[in-house]
Amino acid sequence: MFKIVRREEMAGGTVILNEIEAPKIAGREKPGQFVLLKANEDGERVPLTMAETDPEKGTITIIYMVVGRTTALFKSLQVGDGFQDVIGPLGKATHIEKIGKVVCVGGGTGTAVLHPITRAMKEIGNHVITILGARNKDLLILEDLMRKVSDDFYITTDDGSYGRHGLVTDQLKDILDREDIKQVVAIGPVPMMKFVSLLTKKYNVPTLVSLNPIMVDGTGMCGCCRVTVGDKTRFACVDGPEFDGHQVDYDELMMRLQSYREEEKVSYDKHCRMNG
Amino acid sequence: MTTTKKNRKKPVPRQPMPEQKPEIRRRNFKEVPEGYTVELAQAEASRCLQCRKPGCVAGCPVGIDIPGFINLVTEGDFTGAIRNLWGKNAFPAVCGRVCPQEIQCEGKCIVGKKGDPVAIGNLERFCADYEREFGSGELPPTSSTTGKKVAVVGSGPSGLTVAGDLIVKGHDVTVFEAFHKPGGVLVYGIPEFRLPKSIVAQEVHFLERLGVKVECNAVVGRSVSVDDLFEEGYDAVYIGVGAGLPRFMNLPGENQIGILSANEYLTRANLMKAYKFPAVDTPIPIGKNVVVLGAGNVAMDSARTAMRLGADRVRIVYRRSREEMPARTAEIHHAAEEGIEFELLTNPVKYIGNDKGRLTGMVCLRMELGEPDDSGRRRPIPIEGSEFEIEADLCIVAVGSGANPLLTESTADIKLNRWGYIITDPKTGKTSKKGVWAGGDIVTGAATVILAMGAGRMAANSIHDYLTWGW
Ligand SMILES: Cc1cc2nc3c(=O)[nH]c(=O)nc-3n(C[C@H](O)[C@H](O)[C@H](O)COP(=O)(O)OP(=O)(O)OC[C@H]3O[C@@H](n4cnc5c(N)ncnc54)[C@H](O)[C@@H]3O)c2cc1C
Ligand SMILES: Cc1cc2nc3c(=O)[nH]c(=O)nc-3n(C[C@H](O)[C@H](O)[C@H](O)COP(=O)(O)OP(=O)(O)OC[C@H]3O[C@@H](n4cnc5c(N)ncnc54)[C@H](O)[C@@H]3O)c2cc1C
Ligand code: SF4
Ligand code: SF4
Ligand code: FES
Numbered sequence: 111m112f113k114i115v116r117r118e119e120m121a122g123g124t125v126i127l128n129e130i131e132a133p134k135i136a137g138r139e140k141p142g143q144f145v146l147l148k149a150n151e152d153g154e155r156v157p158l159t160m161a162e163t164d165p166e167k168g169t170i171t172i173i174y175m176v177v178g179r180t181t182a183l184f185k186s187l188q189v190g191d192g193f194q195d196v197i198g199p200l201g202k203a204t205h206i207e208k209i210g211k212v213v214c215v216g217g218g219t220g221t222a223v224l225h226p227i228t229r230a231m232k233e234i235g236n237h238v239i240t241i242l243g244a245r246n247k248d249l250l251i252l253e254d255l256m257r258k259v260s261d262d263f264y265i266t267t268d269d270g271s272y273g274r275h276g277l278v279t280d281q282l283k284d285i286l287d288r289e290d291i292k293q294v295v296a297i298g299p300v301p302m303m304k305f306v307s308l309l310t311k312k313y314n315v316p317t318l319v320s321l322n323p324i325m326v327d328g329t330g331m332c333g334c335c336r337v338t339v340g341d342k343t344r345f346a347c348v349d350g351p352e353f354d355g356h357q358v359d360y361d362e363l364m365m366r367l368q369s370y371r372e373e374e375k376v377s378y379d380k381h382c383r384m385n386g
Numbered sequence: 387m388t389t390t391k392k393n394r395k396k397p398v399p400r401q402p403m404p405e406q407k408p409e410i411r412r413r414n415f416k417e418v419p420e421g422y423t424v425e426l427a428q429a430e431a432s433r434c435l436q437c438r439k440p441g442c443v444a445g446c447p448v449g450i451d452i453p454g455f456i457n458l459v460t461e462g463d464f465t466g467a468i469r470n471l472w473g474k475n476a477f478p479a480v481c482g483r484v485c486p487q488e489i490q491c492e493g494k495c496i497v498g499k500k501g502d503p504v505a506i507g508n509l510e511r512f513c514a515d516y517e518r519e520f521g522s523g524e525l526p527p528t529s530s531t532t533g534k535k536v537a538v539v540g541s542g543p544s545g546l547t548v549a550g551d552l553i554v555k556g557h558d559v560t561v562f563e564a565f566h567k568p569g570g571v572l573v574y575g576i577p578e579f580r581l582p583k584s585i586v587a588q589e590v591h592f593l594e595r596l597g598v599k600v601e602c603n604a605v606v607g608r609s610v611s612v613d614d615l616f617e618e619g620y621d622a623v624y625i626g627v628g629a630g631l632p633r634f635m636n637l638p639g640e641n642q643i644g645i646l647s648a649n650e651y652l653t654r655a656n657l658m659k660a661y662k663f664p665a666v667d668t669p670i671p672i673g674k675n676v677v678v679l680g681a682g683n684v685a686m687d688s689a690r691t692a693m694r695l696g697a698d699r700v701r702i703v704y705r706r707s708r709e710e711m712p713a714r715t716a717e718i719h720h721a722a723e724e725g726i727e728f729e730l731l732t733n734p735v736k737y738i739g740n741d742k743g744r745l746t747g748m749v750c751l752r753m754e755l756g757e758p759d760d761s762g763r764r765r766p767i768p769i770e771g772s773e774f775e776i777e778a779d780l781c782i783v784a785v786g787s788g789a790n791p792l793l794t795e796s797t798a799d800i801k802l803n804r805w806g807y808i809i810t811d812p813k814t815g816k817t818s819k820k821g822v823w824a825g826g827d828i829v830t831g832a833a834t835v836i837l838a839m840g841a842g843r844m845a846a847n848s849i850h851d852y853l854t855w856g857w
Contacts, residue, residue: 134604134609134610135609138609138610148566152659152662152665152666152667153666153667154658154666154667154668155566155658155668179667180667183667194566195603196603197564197603197605197609198605198608198609199609200605200608326653326654326658326668327564327653328605329564329605329608329630329790329792330630330631330791330792331630331631331632331649331653331790332632332647332649332650332653333632333634333646333647333649333650334646334647334650336641338641343634343636343640343641348792362641362743365642365643365742365743366641366643366743368643368742368743369643369671373663373664374669376664377663377664377667377669380664
């Protein structure tokens with residue numbers, strides 16, 4: 111069993127942080143990699159990115175949004191409880207290099223995925239500009255951590271309850287207009303990554319996105335996670351999860367994320383009935 | 387040889403194994419053949435002529451002493467029979483169920499020249515099942531510990547064979563498995579109705595009782611590398627990671643919802659038990675009109691699973707004819723009995739979907755057979771203008787698999803052939819990297835359980851020599 115040693119709730123309980131004992135994974139993880147977790151015998155295998163690792167303590171930290179049956183089940187686990195299976199590190203690590211000015215754009219729980227990448231970008235000597243977006247102030251996560259690893263820092267909210275009133279792309283456009291940006295990293299909801307990529311394409315700025323298709327094994331043996339990138343089918347679990355944002359077929363990804371909509375509803379309703 | 391004479395006078399027909407009726411079993415996941423009773427097994431065993439130069443043994447890739455074990459069944463010494471089987475085959479309960487006997491042992495049985503061959507597979511299964519149910523569970527003797535450590539990567543039939551062989555020789559063996567459950571294709575691929583998962587679990591448990599350590603969730607190449615294993619103190623590494631890369635057709639529309647690789651479909655159904663959804667959390671698409679592409683064992687398993695999950699119609703679409711279908715005869719027969727339809731000499735050219743990106747059908751072409759190709763089978767040629775549409779809301783692609791580069795990419799000094807399979811010495815299973823052996827599907831490409839086990843046994847012998855003598 112992989113024991114939970116720390117648990118926090120964020121964004122009004124819609125986002126949960128778990129620090130988990132996984133010594134073998136903690137020592138090997140690189141920014142951008144993920145794990146698959148399964149809570150119990152009958153559980154589903156679900157991918158989550160490692161937001162943080164502590165090789166000395168032998169722990170990894172995941173931060174996830176509660177969106178359905180499995181994440182709701184994970185939410186019910188307390189300190190001292192554990193996951194039956196944690197598999198990883200999986201996926202390719204982010205290619206981090208010193209190139210100059212970099213913009214990191216995070217939306218929703220994508221910010222958790224973005225944090226280790228942002229930190230590595232900064233540590234290697236880049237000038238890091240961060241933009242975090244959320245629907246409203248209460249849904250914003252990891253503000254302090256992200257501020258710490260950024261040279262410039264911006265927040266946008268859809269309703270204007272905090273930071274700039276607008277979308278991350280509004281802020282990004284201003285920055286692209288006035289600065290020489292070498293790279294953009296955008297991680298968040300698929301539509302956000304799509305619109306960031308459309309924008310940066312106009313400015314010809316290389317853009318990295320992290321894709322989140324549905325996965326089963328995470329080792330390249332099922333093809334469930336297939337995405338179209340530059341007219342080629344790629345398996346996100348082994349070829350990604352990060353890809354050139356300008357090449358990704360986002361509409362197909364959004365469509366494929368709907369594969370199990372009916373089943374997810376059945377499963378979530380059952381969960382709610384059983385847990386009140 | 388008195389039995390022989392008696393048999394010649396009054397021939398006993400091949401004893402069929404009792405099985406669930408097609409109309410019942412097509413909607414449940416219980417095992418189809420129910421096994422021999424002692425009486426049936428002995429009646430069947432009595433059909434063996436105890437040949438001096440048995441063709442059957444030559445037909446078995448691991449050379450099981452078939453007349454020997456069958457004779458023990460005739461005598462009622464079932465413990466002796468299973469001991470005899472174990473001499474060549476660590477998992478007779480599995481092979482008895484899944485070997486393509488018709489082209490191996492039974493295909494070479496002399497009795498089969500004039501009538502039905504001796505049901506060697508059924509008898510093998512009987513001995514193993516009898517032992518499981520009534521045996522003492524006594525462990526075989528193991529040699530004293532050698533202090534040598536062996537890492538086995540992959541817990542399919544070949545890896546488990548290596549583990550079993552080396553543990554009894556006194557080595558310290560750890561199996562690393564990427565999935566959360568050991569067994570390889572035996573647990574994620576072959577369905578419950580053909581090979582109950584409890585049997586595989588029991589075989590693994592047996593190895594654990596012998597001292598084999600099984601470490602699941604260990605993706606070698608990601609969680610740990612082959613070089614790390616040597617650094618951690620392992621003296622030898624066996625790679626038996628199978629041929630798990632799914633092949634697709636690369637036709638337009640293939641990424642629509644409702645098109646799955648057989649690997650995904652079967653993994654959801656078997657390993658994740660999605661056929662019990664929503665009692666378990668992993669979903670599986672339920673098709674009304676299901677099309678399965680391909681005609682091997684994987685295709686039959688997919689089609690029969692789809693039928694069990696409640697499909698109205700399941701069609702196997704295959705570009706050659708029935709003679710060329712690579713699946714075991716028994717599987718094709720069972721599938722047909724369960725109402726699976728065969729759309730032969732047919733090749734899909736395009737998937738069709740609705741505005742939600744969900745599959746609604748496919749466009750296919752009729753084929754005819756031309757001259758034999760490299761594989762010796764007659765090449766299918768499209769008939770011009772023969773396009774037609776079939777309705778489908780679920781398509782399972784079972785057109786073969788390739789080598790997964792996950793491990794080999796991370797270990798540059800293991801030589802691969804041009805398809806990405808590991809090159810090994812055919813006599814020992816040694817790879818180009820010192821201290822590393824490989825076998826099973828990752829060397830041969832998708833093959834059979836018994837060949838994977840045979841490769842494991844050969845490598846285990848070589849590993850033992852290496853650990854003992856240094857060569
Ligand atoms: C490589 C990778 C890394 C990820 N990292 C994180 C992370 O750090 N934090 C985090 O909160 N989430 C992350 N995700 C997404 C996370 O895996 C899903 O939110 C989770 O699987 C949902 O499971 P569920 O059973 O709770 O919801 P379900 O009931 O399965 O789904 C509920 C709703 O969520 C959507 N959904 C389903 N699967 C996914 C998915 N894989 N991604 C996004 N939406 C989905 C569906 O549209 C559905 O309507 C990651 C996904 C991938 C592939
Ligand atoms: C659906 C299906 C039906 C079949 N039916 C039959 C049949 O009826 N009769 C027959 O003889 N054969 C059949 N076969 C073929 C047979 O199952 C295979 O030939 C055999 O299982 C190969 O054994 P293996 O040990 O080489 O590999 P596998 O059984 O493929 O096992 C490999 C194991 O290694 C693990 N692994 C992979 N990569 C890594 C890694 N990097 N680190 C750690 N672990 C890893 C995998 O998860 C897997 O558990 C069938 C195959 C399938 C898919
Ligand atoms: S192992 Fe397979 S081929 Fe050999 S005797 Fe048994 S069933 Fe026949
Ligand atoms: S060839 Fe047939 S009859 Fe002869 S020993 Fe083998 S099983 Fe018995
Ligand atoms: S999750 Fe199965 S191939 Fe990526």
